[in-house]
Amino acid sequence: MPGGGDQAAEAEGWPASLAAFPLGQWIADARRTYARAGMSPERVAQLDALGMVWSHYDVAWDEGLAAARGWAQEHGHLLAPTDATHQGYRVGLFLKNARAAARRAEENEQRRAEGLPVQTAAGALSQERRERLGEIDPAWCPAWPIDWQRCFHLVRQHLQAGGQLPTSPGVVVHQGEDLGRWVRAQQLGFDKLTGAVPPSASLTGFKSRSITASRARAPPPEPWTTGSTKTSSSMPRARACSRRRAGEMRVARPLSAST
Structure with a gap:
């Protein structure tokens, strides 16, 4: 007062x-x-x-979700870089934190499935909140680096719009991403690609061939690790993420855009 x-x-x-x-x-x-x-x-x-706010955490979540929805409507996806903002709200940071919380939740679920103890559920994103973000973009939380997923999405979007696969830096820059530089990096690191890609997600032109499941010769990505689970496999979480995307795709280990 x-x-x-x-x-x-x-x-x-x-x-x-x-x-x-x-x-x-x-x-x-x-x-x-x-x-x-x-x-x-x-x-x-x-x-x-009287309009009582029972939880500031819930209010912050609702604000972040609304900003994420608005950003996705403008950009066509929910793969925002960390510094992205929407109407002044730091939506990129919100999504980065949400992905970390979603992965922690998946780690806890995997430990329970294996009969292992879960030290704490603190910091884990609830299933309901994961689903809310998945409704905006099923690919919001990939098992691999978000930068890779964003560029993959933008290249695919460019091709679906009738464009040609860019293979040289500076030819196609979309939403701040040099797609030609990214494609070139994937071509040079093609043998390091791992995982599986459905035919609908294949990008032709990588070493004159599609990225297909027949090329899955590299080892799987290194697992996520936390202080309590240094040796857990990343594959169950990758499968969980792919189910949310209604498909899987092959992904490169992080490659330098200047490669």
């Missing part, structure tokens, strides 16, 4: 009797009571009618 006495409170529209009321503390106590299911439905309804 405003300080400065009864007159200051009344000037801001507050009753003088509430001039020194610790409203902030009262709201914090109400949130804690609500969080442990100790508040009656009637009081919950009363506070809801």
